[in-house]
Amino acid sequence: MTTPRRSARRATVHDVAAAAGVSRGTVSRVINGGYVSPQARSAIEAAIKRVGYVPNTAARNLVMQRSQAVGFIVLEPHMLFLEDPNIGGLMLGANRTLSAADYQMVNLVVDSDRDTARITRYLSSGFVDGAIIVSARAHDPIIKVIADVALPAVFIGHPSDLYAQIPFVGIDNVASSRAITERLMATGRRRIGMIAAAVDRDSGADRLTGFREALGSRFDPGLVAEVPLYDFSHGAEGMNRLLERTPELDGVFAASDAVAAGAIEALRSAGRTVPGDVGVVGFDDSSWATRTRPHLSTVHQPAADIGARSADMVMRQIRGEEVERGGVMLPTPIVWRASA
Amino acid sequence: MTTPRRSARRATVHDVAAAAGVSRGTVSRVINGGYVSPQARSAIEAAIKRVGYVPNTAARNLVMQRSQAVGFIVLEPHMLFLEDPNIGGLMLGANRTLSAADYQMVNLVVDSDRDTARITRYLSSGFVDGAIIVSARAHDPIIKVIADVALPAVFIGHPSDLYAQIPFVGIDNVASSRAITERLMATGRRRIGMIAAAVDRDSGADRLTGFREALGSRFDPGLVAEVPLYDFSHGAEGMNRLLERTPELDGVFAASDAVAAGAIEALRSAGRTVPGDVGVVGFDDSSWATRTRPHLSTVHQPAADIGARSADMVMRQIRGEEVERGGVMLPTPIVWRASA
DNA sequence: TTGTAAGCGTTATCAG
DNA sequence: CTGATAACGCTTACAA
Numbered sequence: 001m002t003t004p005r006r007s008a009r010r011a012t013v014h015d016v017a018a019a020a021g022v023s024r025g026t027v028s029r030v031i032n033g034g035y036v037s038p039q040a041r042s043a044i045e046a047a048i049k050r051v052g053y054v055p056n057t058a059a060r061n062l063v064m065q066r067s068q069a070v071g072f073i074v075l076e077p078h079m080l081f082l083e084d085p086n087i088g089g090l091m092l093g094a095n096r097t098l099s100a101a102d103y104q105m106v107n108l109v110v111d112s113d114r115d116t117a118r119i120t121r122y123l124s125s126g127f128v129d130g131a132i133i134v135s136a137r138a139h140d141p142i143i144k145v146i147a148d149v150a151l152p153a154v155f156i157g158h159p160s161d162l163y164a165q166i167p168f169v170g171i172d173n174v175a176s177s178r179a180i181t182e183r184l185m186a187t188g189r190r191r192i193g194m195i196a197a198a199v200d201r202d203s204g205a206d207r208l209t210g211f212r213e214a215l216g217s218r219f220d221p222g223l224v225a226e227v228p229l230y231d232f233s234h235g236a237e238g239m240n241r242l243l244e245r246t247p248e249l250d251g252v253f254a255a256s257d258a259v260a261a262g263a264i265e266a267l268r269s270a271g272r273t274v275p276g277d278v279g280v281v282g283f284d285d286s287s288w289a290t291r292t293r294p295h296l297s298t299v300h301q302p303a304a305d306i307g308a309r310s311a312d313m314v315m316r317q318i319r320g321e322e323v324e325r326g327g328v329m330l331p332t333p334i335v336w337r338a339s340a
Numbered sequence: 341m342t343t344p345r346r347s348a349r350r351a352t353v354h355d356v357a358a359a360a361g362v363s364r365g366t367v368s369r370v371i372n373g374g375y376v377s378p379q380a381r382s383a384i385e386a387a388i389k390r391v392g393y394v395p396n397t398a399a400r401n402l403v404m405q406r407s408q409a410v411g412f413i414v415l416e417p418h419m420l421f422l423e424d425p426n427i428g429g430l431m432l433g434a435n436r437t438l439s440a441a442d443y444q445m446v447n448l449v450v451d452s453d454r455d456t457a458r459i460t461r462y463l464s465s466g467f468v469d470g471a472i473i474v475s476a477r478a479h480d481p482i483i484k485v486i487a488d489v490a491l492p493a494v495f496i497g498h499p500s501d502l503y504a505q506i507p508f509v510g511i512d513n514v515a516s517s518r519a520i521t522e523r524l525m526a527t528g529r530r531r532i533g534m535i536a537a538a539v540d541r542d543s544g545a546d547r548l549t550g551f552r553e554a555l556g557s558r559f560d561p562g563l564v565a566e567v568p569l570y571d572f573s574h575g576a577e578g579m580n581r582l583l584e585r586t587p588e589l590d591g592v593f594a595a596s597d598a599v600a601a602g603a604i605e606a607l608r609s610a611g612r613t614v615p616g617d618v619g620v621v622g623f624d625d626s627s628w629a630t631r632t633r634p635h636l637s638t639v640h641q642p643a644a645d646i647g648a649r650s651a652d653m654v655m656r657q658i659r660g661e662e663v664e665r666g667g668v669m670l671p672t673p674i675v676w677r678a679s680a
Numbered sequence: 681t682t683g684t685a686a687g688c689g690t691t692a693t694c695a696g
Numbered sequence: 697c698t699g700a701t702a703a704c705g706c707t708t709a710c711a712a
Binding site: 010061102112149291 | 396407429435442444446449455458461465572605608627630
């Protein structure tokens with residue numbers, strides 16, 4: 001056992017002022033910018049170094065009435081949070097622009113009702129100045145609080161019927177899905193199926209819609225296999241179902257790259273070649289896309305840009321500036337590789 | 341464009357006191373527990389609801405000299421942070437025990453020097469009461485600050501020569517690697533190779549050491565392929581190198597499940613069967629383990645437990661209690677599936 | 681240019 | 697059991 005390390009009392013502006021032989025006001029001025037003579041400044045800077053002074057966050061937040069921090073919250077069953085290949089990109093993108101503006105991004109994980117309650121409290125207590133919310137659902141208590149206290153916020157993803165006053169940034173799942181399905185059709189495939197994941201969520205439902213739109217009158221509900229999650233194993237499972245029902249199928253649109261990877265695995269086990277026997281396309285352009293043999297043709301989802309854009313939109317709100325009503329959709333180029 | 345939403349002034353204990361016809365002290369007592377008459381209590385609780393009062397974090401932190409928050413920081417090149425299948429489990433585990441104790445876990449991402457500087461400042465400014473650090477390296481400024489201000493902290497992973505006063509929790513990479521290699525040898529394989537990843541890091545170096553120890557005099561340096569990262573593509577690459585040098589190889593220990601998955605892919609491309617021609621074992625027991633065909637035999641890494649344990653250890657330090665000197669190693673059972 | 685002093689919203693001490 | 701009142705560490709008018 002080791003004895004607890006006791007933290008020494010932290011130096012305050014008082015200490016610095018004393019050490020530099022000036023008043024606290026002057027110290028504060030060199031820290032926050034303001035009129036101060038060169039000699040006072042250098043004396044104070046030296047004193048700060050000497051006593052190892054770092055401003056106390058709580059005190060500063062209290063008087064300034066802001067925390068200079070933005071929350072990043074993923075409202076998603078936790079397993080998904082761990083697996084979703086986009087989350088990381090979103091976080092990095094958001095953090096980069098937040099960081100550049102000297103904001104601290106704090107990632108809060110919600111994994112229980114207790115978490116929800118605590119975070120809900122924090123959100124309305126000035127803990128952060130704004131929030132970026134991924135995968136919001138209308139009924140979520142966290143969303144309600146944000147709306148109630150009018151906390152600057154933006155949704156990532158396109159929530160169908162959410163508080164309209166909170167803007168969002170995302171992609172057009174319907175249009176992108178339509179586009180890649182059309183591209184797949186253009187390769188001459190005749191019997192195209194879809195492995196639709198998470199159709200209870202907006203992204204999932206929209207991707208299915210896009211698929212249906214692309215096929216138009218040729219759409220056959222019997223050619224879509226629905227699976228609950230955007231993941232590898234469900235991709236394999238969905239593919240097997242499709243194959244069972246329609247052995248002559250020659251093309252498939254998987255709702256995500258992970259799903260597509262699972263599908264390719266299942267196809268191979270079933271003795272089908274890709275893209276020889278069946279062409280497969282995915283969605284996301286995540287690291288999965290280059291893990292499969294052959295590499296996936298897919299829809300590029302600009303995760304980092306989405307994160308950056310949402311960060312920008314919260315900061316604008318914090319500053320009291322205007323923000324796009326409704327939200328913004330970022331472009332999603334199609335990346336054509338070898339799987340179809 | 342939408343006009344900025346203006347947050348109304350938040351209610352304070354002052355407002356509540358006025359609304360309930362009592363003093364601020366009494367209000368504070370019902371919030372934090374203390375002697376207060378039933379009628380005063382109910383009047384105050386009603387008032388709190390009515391005015392929508394939520395305590396201000398900054399004010400409370402300031403006077404209480406603590407934030408009731410613990411930082412979770414991953415000091416890892418960011419790409420790894422996104423891919424590492426263990427991080428999620430660690431976070432969830434840590435969050436669960438922190439949450440149960442009413443602590444807020446705040447995940448801070450460090451992705452630039454600017455992040456490092458900012459977080460370094462926050463850490464020594466009372467922003468959090470403690471920190472959990474993943475993948476610490478001795479030279480990191482963040483580690484130095486933690487040591488300097490004696491912030492309660494624990495490392496996840498076994499840092500070789502780090503500040504000894506900061507405890508750690510992790511697993512015994514050497515012993516687990518030795519164990520699974522021996523198990524693989526017991527299946528009768530004669531030419532066993534290893535795809536060693538990230539040997540510049542403790543975990544990577546230790547896994548290689550365990551492998552070498554298991555083989556003893558039969559160890560052949562020519563049978564290890566070193567790759568920089570614990571990931572799928574490097575696994576495939578390493579496997580190909582091994583196959584080129586030693587076509588007759590019949591067993592391989594991959595430094596992680598992701599690496600093993602890549603290896604299996606490469607093996608299949610090369611026309612080898614698993615486990616028929618070559619047996620392969622991995623490390624982590626992550627979701628990769630059941631994504632491969634056949635499923636992976638691997639070392640189970642108890643990520644959630646490690647997270648939970650580290651959370652427990654920071655909280656003990658925060659409370660001023662004693663903590664295991666050095667640190668603790670959690671057990672890593674071998675999970676034997678079909679890949680070897 | 682600098683010092684002084686008034687808060688920021690809480691909790692905690694200490695009389696009543 | 698409750699009400700004043702003094703901190704907590706900092707910023708920011710306002711005076712000097």
